[in-house]
Amino acid sequence: MHFQIKADLTYRFAERCEVLLLLEAARAADQAVHREQLTISPPIGISRLDDSVTGERRVVFTAEREVRIAYEAEVEVLARDAALAGMPAAPIRDLPGEALRYLRASRYCPSDRFERFVEREFGGLAGGDKVAAILDWISGHMDYRAGVSDAASTALDTFVDRAGVCRDYAHLAIALCRAADIPARAVSAYAWKLTPPDLHAVVEVYLGGRWRLVDPTAKAPVDGLVRVATGLDAADIAFMTIFGRADLVSQAFAVRKS
Known part of the structure; x- marks a missing residue:
């Protein structure tokens, strides 16, 4: 398109x-x-x-x-393959070198604080099925609401507040995926069908041997995202x-x- x-x-x-x-x-x-x-x-x-x-x-x-x-x-x-179901997560030893940094906690995504929660909530799942379950959990437990967060808010703040905007959804999804040993990174993008129009924060996860785009807010179709930048979190993609x-x-x- x-x-x-x-x-x-x-x-x-x-x-x-x-x-x-x-x-x-x-x-x-x-x-x-x-x-x-x-x-x-x-x-x-x-x-x-x-x-x-x-x-x-x-x-x-x-x-x-x-x-x-x-x-x-x-x-x-x-054409983008956004399928998650059944997609395998690579063992750490088989990941490309550039993906390793996206397993680590970062300023806005303190993934180490979520490890017990992820194991308890999603421990029976793997790979793309686990990522899909994480996104479903975020959808079911978060409210999209401006004014709840600010530039200093982290994924931990969002987890407590259960509300935020695209930046906050992305940070929480990244933190939960990294806590599950799945590389995840922040992406800024122009987004078709996003209302109101704005630069949109979404996520890429490394599954099935490649990076796959997902939108934790589900407000924009993946095939309508025009990527601008990628990074550990919002600090890298401003x-x-x-x-x-x-x-x-x-x-x-x-x-x-x-």
Whole structure:
């Protein structure tokens, strides 16, 4: 499927500072970027720090006063196998080296705190069946609600509050999967059919010898996700990291099937 994606952001910077932008569609095996344009107004010199391994498109620039960032792209999402049922989880010794880091606890996903819960609740299951059960548990025990969490909330906070937004759902799913010895990582994506439109936090799990996308909120179809970035948790996939202070003036995202 082909999608037209747009992002339009305006920020006011209190002082001159550097900005790391992770807003562009990634070059990945499951999607192809056919056309794109990134415009920063007023014109600013940028440095590209793209990652040849992950396909992430990274831009760094120095901002001051009011800056508008506009991004448009046409992206083709290729066929994805999102099946979980019966998918085997690889023994640790057989995992690719790049997957090992996604077994470890991280700042927002303290998976070591969930090991007893996961064993008690899902211990009789394995692989994709265990991941599906984890997602079903989250669906049955969580309320999608803004304002419950903040930028400091972890999966443990979400587990206690039983409410949050996509970032919180993703962190909890990642923590529970890692506690089950299944590699899991955070993914930021433009999401078709997401209401209201926004960059969406979802999850990839390593099963059956490959990474598989899942949406713990079930608010967007997997074949309508245009990936931007991947990482241990939200700290790695933020679409904008400001090394200073700034105020949001306006922000809008759009995804349309073409």
